Amino acid sequence: xxxxxxxxxxxxxxxxxxxxxxxxxxxxxxxxxxxxxxxxxxxxxxxxxxxxxxxxxxxxxxxxxxxxxxxxxxx
Amino acid sequence: xxxxxxxxxxxxxxxxxxxxxxxxxxxxxxxxxxxxxxxxxxxxxxxxxxxxxxxxxxxxxxxxxxxxxxxxxxxxxxxxxxxxxxxxxxxxxxxxxxxxxxxxxxxxxxxxxxxxxxxxxxxxxxxxxxxxxxxxxxxxxxxxxxxxxxxxxxxxxxxxxxxxxxxxxxxxxxxxxxxxxxxxxxxxxxxxxxxxxxxxxxxxxxxxxxxxxxxxxxxxxxxxxxxxxxxxxxxxxxxxxxxx
Numbered sequence: 001x002x003x004x005x006x007x008x009x010x011x012x013x014x015x016x017x018x019x020x021x022x023x024x025x026x027x028x029x030x031x032x033x034x035x036x037x038x039x040x041x042x043x044x045x046x047x048x049x050x051x052x053x054x055x056x057x058x059x060x061x062x063x064x065x066x067x068x069x070x071x072x073x074x075x
Numbered sequence: 076x077x078x079x080x081x082x083x084x085x086x087x088x089x090x091x092x093x094x095x096x097x098x099x100x101x102x103x104x105x106x107x108x109x110x111x112x113x114x115x116x117x118x119x120x121x122x123x124x125x126x127x128x129x130x131x132x133x134x135x136x137x138x139x140x141x142x143x144x145x146x147x148x149x150x151x152x153x154x155x156x157x158x159x160x161x162x163x164x165x166x167x168x169x170x171x172x173x174x175x176x177x178x179x180x181x182x183x184x185x186x187x188x189x190x191x192x193x194x195x196x197x198x199x200x201x202x203x204x205x206x207x208x209x210x211x212x213x214x215x216x217x218x219x220x221x222x223x224x225x226x227x228x229x230x231x232x233x234x235x236x237x238x239x240x241x242x243x244x245x246x247x248x249x250x251x252x253x254x255x256x257x258x259x260x261x262x263x264x265x266x267x268x269x270x271x272x273x274x275x276x277x278x279x280x281x282x283x284x285x286x287x288x289x290x291x292x293x294x295x296x297x298x299x300x301x302x303x304x305x306x307x308x309x310x311x312x313x314x315x316x317x318x319x
Contacts, residue, residue, distance in 0.1 A: 048151075051301065051302070052305055052306075054298075055298055055301075056302070059247060059250070059251035059254070062251060062254030062255055063254070066254050
């Protein structure tokens with residue numbers, strides 16, 4: 001197989017990691033919502049924790065993007 | 076007329092070429108935007124503290140908002156004995172926030188989309204926190220690699236995993252900021268190219284998506300600066316408050 005074709009396939013495979021990120025995002029926000037509806041007054045205090053969790057999970061998705069870009073353009 | 080969406084990330088020289096020993100030190104568009112951001116932050120705080128009232132005027136109110144936001148965040152994550160580190164965390168937060176936001180303007184260069192810039196920001200935090208940890212706890216700082224309550228036969232592998240995750244902190248800090256800025260701005264340019272290539276007939280669809288995407292990018296700019304500051308505080312908490 002040519003190198004370019006293999007690179008394309010590799011970059012496409014790297015995007016499969018986003019499945020895990022999607023599950024993680026849904027878990028974080030779903031748990032926050034169900035807890036916030038039970039205890040709305042305590043929910044406001046944990047909002048920064050929610051943002052932190054969202055950003056850390058998003059970082060994993062972006063690591064997948066970086067791997068795809070590395071495969072496509074650096075090797 | 077769709078230009079390459081990666082063209083916005085090119086660093087080019089502005090003004091005269093300055094080179095010492097073969098290392099290119101000339102003034103670039105990256106340096107220009109870092110200067111503009113620093114000047115904006117300094118002007119913001121000078122304007123807010125020019126005439127200080129007990130009941131704040133508009134700009135002083137904004138200054139106090141930013142100040143209280145970071146002060147509360149440091150109090151919650153590290154505790155009150157991290158007061159000496161407050162100016163540093165405030166500077167890091169405001170610098171990254173301004174760099175991210177300025178990059179959203181048309182024809183502006185996003186400085187934090189360069190991996191070398193975010194890498195050095197993260198390395199400063201990492202080395203600083205390590206030095207603080209050793210200065211405050213001596214050689215006992217190495218205890219963070221050995222969490223309590225680990226059965227003795229798992230000890231070597233737990234220590235190895237903890238060391239690897241400690242060393243991956245600057246990598247994750249820098250790559251998170253870099254990849255967020257890179258991906259966001261690339262998407263903005265790609266959809267901008269769609270607007271141009273679809274023309275009058277269908278151009279409204281990618282245009283409305285671009286508007287929503289810009290709003291999201293403003294949120295991401297703020298969020299990434301906040302996450303960088305919060306994670307720096309959490310790493311500082313690991314180093315400062317080891318006895319918890």
